Amino acid sequence: MSPQPPASAAALRARAETAGLHLPGLILAAEQLAAQVSPGAHGLRRAGPGEDFWQYRPASAGDGMRAIDWRRSARSDQDFVRDREAQTAQTAAIWVSGGQGMAFSGASDRETKAERARLLALALAMLMLRGGERVGLLGQRARSGRLQAERLAEALVAAPAAQADFDAPDAGALRPRQRVVLIADFLARPDWLPGFLAQAAGLGTTGVILQLLDPDEESFPYHGAVLFRSQSGALRHESRDAGALRGAYLARLAERRDWLAAQAGAAGWRYVHASTGDLPADSLTELWQMMGR
Known part of the structure; x- marks a missing residue:
């Protein structure tokens, strides 16, 4: 007959088997x-690549024509950019x-x-x-x-x-x-x-x-x-x-x-x-x- 494993090992094994039943x-x-x-x-609350709208902001010198949101800009005398929220x-x-x-x-x-x-x-x-x-x-x-x-x-x-x-x-x-x-x-x-x-x-x-x-x-x-x-x-x-x-x-x-x-x-x-x-x-x-x- 092989010797019984130490009590601590047997208890650990029994606990592992019991835990597995609940998984x-x-x-x-x-x-x-x-x-x-x-x-x-969950976005990071800053502008960047993503799908969710974050904010409109006034267009700046670094923004290209494609970045302008023309529908929003048409309601004022200023051009606006539609920022999306960064999601990483x-x-x-x-x-x-x-x-x-x-x-x-x-x-x-x-x-x-x-x-x-x-x-x-x-x-x-x-x-x-x-x-x-x-x-x-x-x-x-x-x-x-x-x-x-x-x-x-x-x-x-x-x-x-x-x-x-x-x-x-x-x-x-x-x-x-x-x-x-x-x-x-x-x-x-x-x-x-x-x-x-x-x-x-x-x-x-x-x-x-x-x-x-x-x-x-x-x-x-x-x-x-x-x-x-x-x-x-x-x-x-x-x-x-x-x-x-x-x-x-x-x-x-x-x-x-x-x-x-x-x-x-x-x-x-x-x-x-x-x-x-x-x-x-x-x-x-x-x-x-x-x-x-």
Whole structure:
């Protein structure tokens, strides 16, 4: 009889096999979700080769006769040129929190935050890949093409969960002029965020912060005696009157959202929040629109 492989190797193999079972479903769901959003192409908001109209500008000495838009010019005493918006391949990086807290769901028939985050991340990546962009998970190589969607699905499913309830992305993985998407619940104050955004700003990197919560985390529908425990078990709080905590909790949540929005805005980023109770297509559409601004 051949010796058994080491426990760590056996566990890794079992995990890989289990992860593989979820890949077809994740890819199919992401493809169907992405199909509900019109991808388009994100321009760079400057004049250049492209299909979308950007602006009319007065003709200058360097513009040839073919560049003149005669229909627009006929409405004034000045010649105008019709500029198009430059559209070139961009590079995007996506980070999905692996914190234990992302495994929470307030109902047995509702997907966890981690499951919804993976779905939105992959569907968003598919939209960008269809637009000819290079996409990767933060810290991994960004590539283009259909095969990259499958690589991303594999990486998202196989990504290890953090030991703690919350984690943080590696600012050292940022690259110049990337677009970055951060997906997490941000329930613990992310003290790492100002430094991360400052480093991103120094690299000319912009992006979107998506705060993803469960409906129970948004409404706090608890009453009576409740034992609150974090997913990792590291945090515990027992209350005899949970309903009395609702006002303070909702106020703290609003404060957190305002803080995240302020941090994002100061760095030239966008902030958006979503719930696992929302339709995935609605969340993806809003996220996609934020990416294009």
